[in-house]
Amino acid sequence: MRVNLENPNTHQLKQVKVGFSWTTFFFGFWPALFRGDWKWFAIQLAIEIVLGCFTMGIGAGIVGIIFSFFYNKLYINDLLEAGYVPNDKASKDILLSKGITVASH
Known part of the structure; x- marks a missing residue:
C-alpha cells in the first residue's frame, strides 16, 4: 500500500510505501x-x-x-515532521488507519 505525500512549500511529491x-x-x-x-x-x-x-x-x-517492521513508519513520520502532508484523502485515510498522526492542511 502506498501513500502520496506533498511538500506544500516546494510542491515536491513523494510516493511512500506503508507497512512492512x-x-x-x-x-x-x-x-x-x-x-x-x-x-x-x-x-x-x-x-x-x-x-x-x-x-x-x-x-x-x-x-x-x-x-x-517499522522503518517505513519512521520514514513517513520524518517526512510529516519536515512539512509533508497527504496529497489526497485516500492517502490521509491510509495513514490514519495505520496509526500515523496527520496534521490537517
Whole structure:
C-alpha cells in the first residue's frame, strides 16, 4: 500500500510505501541511503556494525529484519515532521488507519 505525500512549500511529491519494508528486509540500511534518509541510514549502519562485530555478521542481518517492521513508519513520520502532508484523502485515510498522526492542511 502506498501513500502520496506533498511538500506544500516546494510542491515536491513523494510516493511512500506503508507497512512492512521488504527492501529493508533484504538490503538492510541501503534503502535509507537511497531515499536520502541520512538519520536512519546512520543509525541502522551503526547498529549493524556494532552487532555484526560481536556476532560474526549474524547480528547485522537480525537488525535488518527488525527494522523491516517499522522503518517505513519512521520514514513517513520524518517526512510529516519536515512539512509533508497527504496529497489526497485516500492517502490521509491510509495513514490514519495505520496509526500515523496527520496534521490537517
